[in-house]
Amino acid sequence: MEFKETQPIYLQIADYVCEKIVTKAWNAEERIPAVRELAVQLEVNPNTVMRTYEFLQQKDILYNQRGVGLFVAAEGAKNALKYRQSEFIQKEMPSFFRSMVLLQMDVSDLESYFKKYKKSNP
Numbered sequence: 324m325e326f327k328e329t330q331p332i333y334l335q336i337a338d339y340v341c342e343k344i345v346t347k348a349w350n351a352e353e354r355i356p357a358v359r360e361l362a363v364q365l366e367v368n369p370n371t372v373m374r375t376y377e378f379l380q381q382k383d384i385l386y387n388q389r390g391v392g393l394f395v396a397a398e399g400a401k402n403a404l405k406y407r408q409s410e411f412i413q414k415e416m417p418s419f420f421r422s423m424v425l426l427q428m429d430v431s432d433l434e435s436y437f438k439k440y441k442k443s444n445p
Contacts, residue, residue: 324365332367336375338410339365341384341403344395351399354392355385382406 324339326332343349355361358376362369376393379385384399384406396402423429 333371333374333378336361336365336367336372337378338407340375340379341407344384344400344403345407347400349395351395351397353395355395357392 324335326335340349340355343355349355356364358369358372362372365372376385376387380387380393382402383396384402385393386396387393423433
């Protein structure tokens with residue numbers, strides 16, 4: 324995983340975990356990789372992964388079953404989607420909208436590009 328300097332690593336890992344949950348790679352009530360396992364896989368410090376997991380537990384995306392491990396919460400996919408939508412709206416859309424205004428584009432100008440993207444990326 325390549326990390327950007329514009330966002331804390333633990334939040335980028337949170338996005339990665341949420342993507343796994345939203346795309347159903349990790350399902351509700353399913354055990355997820357242990358802290359050390361994911362840290363090795365992503366080549367980061369285990370403390371960073373622990374911080375990510377704690378953050379996602381606060382968002383009711385994950386839950387800890389003491390002595391067993393971390394699991395995707397029953398409403399984890401819904402909560403992960405809500406979290407990612409909120410992050411997108413707050414962090415990415417303002418820059419995107421600034422570019423649209425600068426380029427004198429309207430939302431209707433994007434519709435055909437969006438449809439084409441969805442067709443080629445189901």
